[in-house]
Amino acid sequence: MKNPYQSYPAKITKIVLDAPETRAFTFRFQDAKRQAAFKFIPGQFLMAGLPGIGEIPVGINSPTYQKKFLQITVRGVGRVSKAIQHKTVGSILWVRGPYGNGWPMEKIKKKNLVVIAGGLGIIPLKPLIDEASHSDWGKKIQVQVFYGSRNFENLLFEPQYKRWNKFYRTQIILDTASGRWRGEVGRITDLLDKNQLPHDAIVTACGPPIMYKFLTPKLLEKGFKAEDIYLSLERKMYCAIGVCEHCAIGDKYVCKDGPIFSLAEINQMPKAF
Ligand SMILES: Cc1cc2nc3c(=O)[nH]c(=O)nc-3n(C[C@H](O)[C@H](O)[C@H](O)COP(=O)(O)OP(=O)(O)OC[C@H]3O[C@@H](n4cnc5c(N)ncnc54)[C@H](O)[C@@H]3O)c2cc1C
Ligand code: FES
Known part of the structure; x- marks a missing residue:
């Protein structure tokens, strides 16, 4: 049976400090087919996590027509979001989704x-x-x-x-x-x-x-x-x-x-x- 909580490894390819404690992470699923097939509706979110630490909901901010990568912006406010802030280019994020209904x-x-x-x-x-x-x-x-x-x-x-x-x-x-x-x-x-x-x-x-x-x-x-x-x-x-x-x-x-x-x-x- 398929595990509904299954997340997938995605490699961080770029990190930009966009505001204090707030970084934009560009990443790609390691499985190229998963990346190419990924679709979402504006307003949907992902669960982004780190093994042994936890996962958090984050909005997707890359354009829907961008197929090569995804982008999230994370503000470090607590345990998981601060741990994500410490990741560097090449690190792996574990990602599942997209979730939610999106804008109408x-x-x-x-x-x-x-x-x-x-x-x-x-x-x-x-x-x-x-x-x-x-x-x-x-x-x-x-x-x-x-x-x-x-x-x-x-x-x-x-x-x-x-x-x-x-x-x-x-x-x-x-x-x-x-x-x-x-x-x-x-x-x-x-x-x-x-x-x-x-x-x-x-x-x-x-x-x-x-x-x-x-x-x-x-x-x-x-x-x-x-x-x-x-x-x-x-x-x-x-x-x-x-x-x-x-x-x-x-x-x-x-x-x-x-x-x-x-x-x-x-x-x-x-x-x-
Ligand atoms: C649908 C959705 C989309 C989101 N998109 C983004 C995003 O794009 N970028 C981003 O930086 N953050 C986003 N958030 C908020 C982010 O998920 C929380 O900041 C994160 O879950 C905090 O977890 P933590 O382990 O880092 O902090 P914790 O250690 O769990 O908590 C730190 C503090 O934040 C509070 N908190 C935790 N989760 C939430 C929450 N969901 N709402 C309000 N307060 C909370 C706690 O009560 C505590 O005071 C989104 C939340 C939701 C529900
Ligand atoms: S987060 Fe579990 S029911 Fe919504």
Whole structure:
């Protein structure tokens, strides 16, 4: 019988320190066939682990059309994530997945798109932004990206912004101005007030619970429907396949039914954020 927790060795080919304690790891499955066949939906996640230490859920940030490698970005906050931080090029990560539902791509392709990221929340949104800028459907819709970060040092994927801006407006706001920042300072909700938002749009958002607390009433006030607002939720996870119940919120499993839920669904879930 197939082991549902089976993970596979993947060799790290590149590591970039993208923000304090936050590194982007590029890797390839050692089995070339597995690498070539790997498919995922933007917003899905992997379980990345080290033998004898443990495994953690991490979003995939490489583009869906990139077949040669995968990329994750890990912030060292605890036991496993800090151990991954110490790995070097050539080290092996043990990886399983992809897991979760991903962003509602069929719905997104038929409407306009507003992408809202706070902090590390940009990670699962990056493959969506990449796909929108790389595909025919992305050219047919209006896309707007808003990204809020604590400070300049914590901004992720900075080299990508120029490319994203060629396709659609990417607006960034920092909690506090620092470094060489000359742009907006304030909260992400300030950007929503300052900008004309596309009509008939799907909102895809990922960020900390505090961001959702302020963001969701603002989006409803702006006329977006709860069914069209999608948020990615975070919970501690072990199995990632709906067995251990660690990630349960009411009768939903964040790992299997989510991590992405519409606000309409979230409104039926107890204390989702
Ligand atoms: C679907 C999903 C995608 C994620 N994607 C990324 C990603 O792309 N990059 C990234 O750096 N992190 C991501 N995370 C968070 C990451 O999984 C946690 O930081 C990690 O599990 C912490 O484990 P640890 O052993 O390093 O820390 P631990 O020693 O277990 O804990 C350190 C601290 O973090 C808290 N914590 C642990 N897990 C979580 C969690 N899931 N949510 C909130 N707090 C937690 C603990 O309560 C503790 O306070 C994601 C989480 C989920 C659920
Ligand atoms: S992590 Fe085990 S049920 Fe979700």
